[in-house]
Amino acid sequence: MLHLTLSILEDGLFAAIAAIGFGSISNIPFKAFSGCALLAAIGHATRYFLMTSLDWNIIPAAFIGALCIGLLSIPASLIWKCPAECLSSPALLPMIPGMYAYRAVQALLKCLEHTGESAFQHYFYVLNFNLLYCVIIIVMMVIGIMAPIFLFSNLSFKATKA
Amino acid sequence: MLGMYDAAEQEKHESLKSTACFLTDYSVALLTCGTTTIRIEKNVERIAQAYGMHVEITILPLHIMLTLWDADRTHSYANSQKIKGGGLNFYLITQLSRLSWEILSKQMPLDQSRQEFQRLLAKPRLNKWLVLLLVGLANASFCHLFQGDWASMAIVFIATIDGFYLKNKLHGDWHWDIRITTLISAFAAAAISCAGFVFHIGDTPDVALATSVLFLVPGIPFINSVSDLIHGHYICFLSRCIHATVLTICLSLGLCLALLIMNVSL
Incomplete structure (x- = not known):
């Protein structure tokens, strides 16, 4: 139990560093660094917990993780005084399935390289598998962060109100 | 009147x-x-x-x-x-x-x-050296999230710093096309992180190589495009999605080119 808690905390910590680093490329406000880090840690740790302890598939786990980020981004946007998506989008970055995305492109190149039927079919399978996962994960995650903004829209668009 | x-x-x-x-x-x-x-x-x-x-x-x-x-x-x-x-x-x-x-x-x-x-x-952006350091740390911690060991994290840190510096130089200072820039940066980062394979550093050189180019994945354009999709702005959705996909293809090509030249298979 202690081991699990520690590994979840560790996962959250590294996800927070990743979110701040990738977010800083998009020039997130310096004051919002702590907010992004916190949301990213909660979201990624939730996904990690669901995938390792409960053996969930990455798609529903990523959706629930993103939903947590989305729900928390609304109170957070009022605290950090910046739009909800300026906190939740950078927080989502560590969960973007980049590995799936470029594995799909690699498989595409392999398809062109191998003309034999069985090898072609294998790489075609790899291509489709990675592509499907990548697309569905991204769409589900964005629905996860957008749904709360939709539901509480009068709140979330007023975060920057003085 | x-x-x-x-x-x-x-x-x-x-x-x-x-x-x-x-x-x-x-x-x-x-x-x-x-x-x-x-x-x-x-x-x-x-x-x-x-x-x-x-x-x-x-x-x-x-x-x-x-x-x-x-x-x-x-x-x-x-x-x-x-x-x-x-x-x-x-x-x-x-x-x-x-x-x-x-x-x-x-x-x-x-x-x-x-x-x-x-x-x-007219407000300035974040200091670019700070961003460089943060991106390096971010990609190294990404490597850790994929079960990479400390040696792999160090390799990814160095590879990312080099790749991102190159991207800043080519796109930011010399105004090269973003697609060419992405390809070259991915190539540089992947080639440097092949060090794990070439010099047998660490136990997870494959993780180091696979995560070294992830800082180039256009995450925000992907997120924005799906947000536009949800709100029914299909033209903006398509254009942002295509832009992000093209960049992803460029970074994959850079990675594959590096694998080819360094004679490493992932």
Whole structure:
């Protein structure tokens, strides 16, 4: 139990560093660094917990993780005084399935390289598998962060109100 | 009598014109720094409301077209503008959204709004050396999330710093095309992280190699494109999605090229 808690905390910590680093490329406000880090840690740790302890598939786990980020981004946007998506989008970055995305492109190149039927079919399978996962994960995650903004829209668009 | 009527008409026209020009500049700035279409619409409508006018805005991938009507919808002014190049900037999105609320609540006159807008545009970005360091740390911790060991994390840190510096230099300073830049940066980062294989450093050289290019994945454009999809802005969705996909293909090509040249298979 202690081991699990520690590994979840560790996962959250590294996800927070990743979110701040990738977010800083998009020039997130310096004051919002702590907010992004916190949301990213909660979201990624939730996904990690669901995938390792409960053996969930990455798609529903990523959706629930993103939903947590989305729900928390609304109170957070009022605290950090910046739009909800300026906190939740950078927080989502560590969960973007980049590995799936470029594995799909690699498989595409392999398809062109191998003309034999069985090898072609294998790489075609790899291509489709990675592509499907990548697309569905991204769409589900964005629905996860957008749904709360939709539901509480009068709140979330007023975060920057003085 | 006729002359007086013309003067009032002229004044109305001037006020519509200057407000429309401000709103176009404002929305172009928002679109340039990577705002979702729904927020651009809300912010622009808020400012128009503050000045007692109606606005109809069309957001295209590279253009903003807007028509501004006076309160009783008898006069209008239409304007369109192309976006200029510029990176994603969440700081600017936050500040420009705040400005739109201030204009509404303080009933800010137009020339003061424009001054404030210009002041916000001139704000500098985060220090680029700080960003370089943070990106390196971010990608190294990403490597850790994929079960990479400390040696692999160190390799990824160095590879990322080099790749990102190259990207800044080529795209930021020399204004090379972003696609070529992405390909070259991915190639450099992947080639450097092949060190794990070549010199047998660490137990997880495959993780180091696979995560070394992840800092180039255009995450925010992907997220924004799906957000536009959800809100029904299909043209913006398609354009952002295609842009992000092209960049992903470029970074994969860079990685494959590095694997080919270093004779490593992943």
